[in-house]
Amino acid sequence: MAALIEAINVKRKMLFEHENAPYYCMESDVSTPTARGGQTLVRLKMRNLITNAVFEKSFKAGDKFKEPDVELVPATFLYSDGDGFHFLDQETFETFALTDAMVGDATDFLLENLEVQLTKYNGNPIGLQLPIFVDLEVTETEPGLSGASQSGSVTKVATLQTGLEIRVPLFIKEGEKVKVSTETRDFAGRA
Template sequence: MISASEFRNGVTVEIDGDIYTIIEFQHVKPGKGAAFVRTKIRNLISGGVTERTFRPSEKMPKAHIDRKDMQFLYTDGELYHFMDVESFEQSAVNASDVGDALEFVKENEMVKILSHNGKVFGIEPPLFVELEVVDTEPGFKGDTATGATKPAKLETGTSINVPLFINIGDVIKIDTRSGEYLGRV
């Protein structure tokens, strides 16, 4: 159990049967009345962010999130298949639990599977990935002065904006958190 006075950024707690992580917190002691803790919390399952206040003495269970390294094997429509590299045990995750987390992940790459009490609720891809450009319009010489970009389709099927000098077959580095182009490899 954790009391509201012990809240810190990144702490995960269980409130009303849902799992939340604390994004921001502030201990408030008004001139009149009792102190309270103002928080901004994110629901880890739905992704929604809400603001909520707690009394400092309020207690709630601390949620333990399991992060397990697994290898992404393949997808067959509605199921994504992963393998534990230590035990070679395979497991399948519904597409609704995966969301857009694997849009920059190729088959056979390592990801972190997030679960609480055995139920998978999310996937963390690697922070940076290197992918090949499979389709883009050719850039023209002299167009680079403005810092313009063009759409490019990657080997995973996702499209992002890249600088004009990127050509088909180039391998580029991408930040998976923002989906931004970082550079050529």
Template sequence: MIEVGDLRKGMVILYENEPYRVIDVNKHHMAMGRGLVRTKLKNIKTGLVRDVTFSSGDRVPEADLTFRKAQYLYSDGDHYYFMALDDYEQIAFSEEEIGDAKWYLTENLEVDLLMLENNAIGIQLPNVVVLRVVETEPSFKGDTVSGGGKPAVLETGLKITVPFFVETGELVKVDTRTGEYIERA
């Protein structure tokens, strides 16, 4: 059982004996009362999205997920293909099922397949991925005084803010949970 205050985007829980993925979580505190946790849940089996409000302190069961190592192969535009490393089975996910993870997928990236009752329901990315900067503004001497950064486009199309000293063609480490620049690779 997991407390609803600890729910995070992307977690899979059981609600009314059905597996749901948490799409969004908002916590609301009321004066002189218990807080509310408003969630948006998507049924993994049917695709139904529903808004559910819990009282803070409520507990929900976490889905019994297993993980399977896989490697990202390619995308044909509509689907993303992965190969399980234990038996070389190919598994395809639609762009909707992959969601924002598509911005971090590079060829041969190893991920974990999320398995529920022997069915693949999604992927879990590593916390950090290395991506190449394909487009960014040139830096000028003295730019570092103000701190901050400049926009950059990475090889997957992801747009992030990088420090002024990062140039086009360099490899950078990106946190897949927040989408932020960490350091040069």
């Protein structure tokens, strides 16, 4: 049987199950009453791991949540087609298809053979986690200026091989590979 977590013990970045769905705690705020006999309330900002919906809800401090059966497994992106995005589970060598909604804006980083972490809930894939950085090729950008310094303070727009547009320093040319942060979607250096 899964362990129970009291609402007052739910902290930022924790996973818990509420109304038969897995949630990720984005923020936790405990409000203790000043009057005697008042109840301590816990306000949670939480994201549903299946629908990605974010909302805030208050719970009594003693409310209990189950620990969700969520696991991260290494997987490789294979391809996308009309049925969705196909991944190969690196542990079981099964292939899984995720829908557009499950993948979300991660499509801007998906390249063939990219290694990701597949999020499974009760054994079924519900989403994915990208690596912190992804190397992508610049397919379109203005020509670099001769003598442009490598300080990177002045930038220009570059279109990457997945269609993602980011700002890069002036010295970056078409055909070069750049390192992009999957969290901030910013240029992080040459690859």
